[in-house]
Amino acid sequence: xxxxxxxIIGSGNWGSAIAKIVGENAQKHSDLFDRQVRxxxxxxxxxGRNLTDIINEKHENVKYLPGVKLPENVxxxxxxxxxxxxxxxxxxxxPHQFVHRVCTDLKGKLGKNARAISLIKGLAFHDNNISLxxxxxxxxxxxxxxxxxGANIADEVAQEMFGETTIxxxxxxxxxxxxxxxxxxxxxxxxxxxxxxxxxxxxxxKNVIAVGAGLCDGLNDSPSQRCRYGNNTKAAVIRRGLxxxxxxxxxxxxxxRTETFFQSCGxxxxxxxxxxxxxxxxxxAFVNSGKSIEELEKEMLNGQKLQGxxxxxxxxxxxxxxxxxxxxxxxxxxxRIIYDGEPPETIVRDI
Amino acid sequence: xxxxxxxIIGSGNWGSAIAKIVGENAQKHSDLFDRQVRxxxxxxxxxGRNLTDIINEKHENVKYLPGVKLPENVxxxxxxxxxxxxxxxxxxxxPHQFVHRVCTDLKGKLGKNARAISLIKGLAFHDNNISLxxxxxxxxxxxxxxxxxGANIADEVAQEMFGETTIxxxxxxxxxxxxxxxxxxxxxxxxxxxxxxxxxxxxxxKNVIAVGAGLCDGLNDSPSQRCRYGNNTKAAVIRRGLxxxxxxxxxxxxxxRTETFFQSCGxxxxxxxxxxxxxxxxxxAFVNSGKSIEELEKEMLNGQKLQGxxxxxxxxxxxxxxxxxxxxxxxxxxxRIIYDGEPPETIVRDI
Numbered sequence: 001x002x003x004x005x006x007x008i009i010g011s012g013n014w015g016s017a018i019a020k021i022v023g024e025n026a027q028k029h030s031d032l033f034d035r036q037v038r039x040x041x042x043x044x045x046x047x048g049r050n051l052t053d054i055i056n057e058k059h060e061n062v063k064y065l066p067g068v069k070l071p072e073n074v075x076x077x078x079x080x081x082x083x084x085x086x087x088x089x090x091x092x093x094x095p096h097q098f099v100h101r102v103c104t105d106l107k108g109k110l111g112k113n114a115r116a117i118s119l120i121k122g123l124a125f126h127d128n129n130i131s132l133x134x135x136x137x138x139x140x141x142x143x144x145x146x147x148x149x150g151a152n153i154a155d156e157v158a159q160e161m162f163g164e165t166t167i168x169x170x171x172x173x174x175x176x177x178x179x180x181x182x183x184x185x186x187x188x189x190x191x192x193x194x195x196x197x198x199x200x201x202x203x204x205x206k207n208v209i210a211v212g213a214g215l216c217d218g219l220n221d222s223p224s225q226r227c228r229y230g231n232n233t234k235a236a237v238i239r240r241g242l243x244x245x246x247x248x249x250x251x252x253x254x255x256x257r258t259e260t261f262f263q264s265c266g267x268x269x270x271x272x273x274x275x276x277x278x279x280x281x282x283x284x285a286f287v288n289s290g291k292s293i294e295e296l297e298k299e300m301l302n303g304q305k306l307q308g309x310x311x312x313x314x315x316x317x318x319x320x321x322x323x324x325x326x327x328x329x330x331x332x333x334x335x336r337i338i339y340d341g342e343p344p345e346t347i348v349r350d351i
Numbered sequence: 352x353x354x355x356x357x358x359i360i361g362s363g364n365w366g367s368a369i370a371k372i373v374g375e376n377a378q379k380h381s382d383l384f385d386r387q388v389r390x391x392x393x394x395x396x397x398x399g400r401n402l403t404d405i406i407n408e409k410h411e412n413v414k415y416l417p418g419v420k421l422p423e424n425v426x427x428x429x430x431x432x433x434x435x436x437x438x439x440x441x442x443x444x445x446p447h448q449f450v451h452r453v454c455t456d457l458k459g460k461l462g463k464n465a466r467a468i469s470l471i472k473g474l475a476f477h478d479n480n481i482s483l484x485x486x487x488x489x490x491x492x493x494x495x496x497x498x499x500x501g502a503n504i505a506d507e508v509a510q511e512m513f514g515e516t517t518i519x520x521x522x523x524x525x526x527x528x529x530x531x532x533x534x535x536x537x538x539x540x541x542x543x544x545x546x547x548x549x550x551x552x553x554x555x556x557k558n559v560i561a562v563g564a565g566l567c568d569g570l571n572d573s574p575s576q577r578c579r580y581g582n583n584t585k586a587a588v589i590r591r592g593l594x595x596x597x598x599x600x601x602x603x604x605x606x607x608r609t610e611t612f613f614q615s616c617g618x619x620x621x622x623x624x625x626x627x628x629x630x631x632x633x634x635x636a637f638v639n640s641g642k643s644i645e646e647l648e649k650e651m652l653n654g655q656k657l658q659g660x661x662x663x664x665x666x667x668x669x670x671x672x673x674x675x676x677x678x679x680x681x682x683x684x685x686x687r688i689i690y691d692g693e694p695p696e697t698i699v700r701d702i
Contacts, residue, residue, distance in 0.1 A: 264590060267590055
């Protein structure tokens with residue numbers, strides 16, 4: 001049996017942390033994986049030099065994961081097709097807006113036995129429909145595609161702080177062990193399950209719930225609030241959020257299993273996202289500053305879009321088109337507070 | 352149909368917060384409940400006066416819930432039998448060490464249609480066996496007994512911060528609505544389910560998991576730790592804890608349902624307990640101070656026993672007697688770190 005060749009498509013903060021793990025495991029399991037791991041890097045200039053040249057010389061992504069050494073067998077390549085040449089294991093870890101383009105470029109260029117795994121965050125909404133990025137990859141490239149998500153703050157993973165993650169693979173029986181060996185380490189413990197759908201739903205919707213949790217924090221901080229909101233309140237929002245995430249999955253997709261919500265991609269990732277992170281932080285500021293989300297995005301995120309509120313809007317349009325907003329009261333209330341001027345206090349009172 | 356008469360057995364911090372709610376609801380649902388709610392108060396002297404006299408005059412439990420007005424229809428009574436005279440709804444909300452004595456004293460003195468609800472924290476361990484306080488009450492007094500538990504920090508409930516709770520009642524179809532009306536308010540939202548067993552298991556075992564979460568916090572704080580432990584780690588411990596709580600329930604009791612762990616008594620209470628509270632705090636100090644739990648109990652808790660470590664020990668003895676410690680690796684590791692000198696780092700590495 002020939003060795004599996006791995007290509008990592010993407011090289012941001014999370015992509016680089018994952019490249020470190022994959023590079024280590026390609027060395028460790030030399031019976032399974034080709035030693036060389038190619039990483040596609042969208043070329044850019046850093047201090048007048050190509051980022052790929054810096055990565056290949058210093059073994060460090062100085063721009064997106066500074067201070068962390070990458071294994072020497074991870075090779076940065078600026079050309080997508082060259083990076084994926086001969087690879088049969090494709091790790092997609094790039095911002096969602098690039099997925100379509102990358103898949104189009106790769107179409108017809110992969111071997112017959114190739115398979116993919118998506119670490120892409122979010123769901124794809126278009127024309128009031130949702131699709132999963134695993135489906136987009138699978139349908140365009142005709143390769144079975146798994147999904148990986150969990151309570152995985154990238155910098156912590158890069159620093160080898162202990163954590164867990166979940167891989168969902170519908171071809172779990174054939175591919176489960178391979179994905180496990182590519183990603184599992186003593187400090188990054190992988191559980192492989194069959195339900196790749198919920199893995200992705202949790203990864204997208206947790207951000208909406210985190211906006212709700214941030215609203216509670218803002219109300220709790222605010223001395224002017226007549227009603228008050230404490231730890232009990234925030235726990236209630238997180239709990240209701242977990243149930244709405246599951247309900248959303250079960251309502252609109254097949255194969256969603258309750259057990260998945262007990263995995264790292266479910267309850268654990270939801271907890272970390274509701275306690276730390278930008279979604280929680282910006283929505284806390286939304287309550288206390290009285291500014292709009294657009295203003296806060298400019299001030300706090302350098303103009304970048306906040307994932308949680310963007311997803312809340314997309315989910316709302318999706319539900320509205322189906323006359324189902326009232327079936328998801330927490331996510332609907334988050335939308336109404338952020339975009340329709342409803343008072344933040346309704347985050348719990350209205351449910 | 353005659354009105355239901357309520358007796359509250361206990362008047363500590365949580366008992367007083369609950370008396371406020373029950374008193375309000377007895378007024379509100381005057382078609383269902385007798386207006387007068389009697390609260391048994393273990394008599395003690397405060398500034399040279401009887402606590403019951405102070406409560407009945409000031410409508411405030413100045414010792415255990417200072418600053419919060421109790422409804423005037425809540426009457427403090429120092430005699431247990433008198434407090435329960437004619438009552439058909441008994442709310443047990445007292446420290447577990449008093450339950451046996453109270454039940455013995457009440458035996459044979461209750462009406463035929465009486466029923467009870469337990470807000471007692473913990474499980475009863477004796478001779479390497481476990482029993483539920485609902486069973487102890489039910490078996491001694493021959494009354495159907497429900498359980499109430501949730502993400503309910505008592506002071507927050509008393510201050511009417513929004514929260515949720517769970518009532519488990521095996522006689523749910525007959526009694527569910529009555530319990531709902533006695534406890535539900537706009538700021539304290541009740542869900543009634545049939546699984547009273549898990550409600551109590553969650554309330555006891557969450558403290559063991561919170562000790563584990565505190566160990567992570569201690570490791571995360573500590574600059575001397577070679578391995579490091581971040582938010583991903585703590586989320587992993589909380590998640591594994593939730594699964595071990597469920598496994599414990601399913602292994603040793605009947606009627607345990609997965610859905611209960613999505614209720615306030617499950618995931619929500621676990622989250623608040625792992626983020627705040629004394630179990631988390633003392634075990635964090637255990638890592639950083641190098642002191643024993645006994646020393647820390649003296650210093651930090653005025654000599655009171657920490658629930659989480661006490662329960663960890665009781666659970667360990669129970670599991671050991673059944674040769675099942677390895678089936679519950681997280682709770683077993685918590686025990687070994689606290690009592691057997693294993694390094695705190697094993698909290699995640701060993702699982």
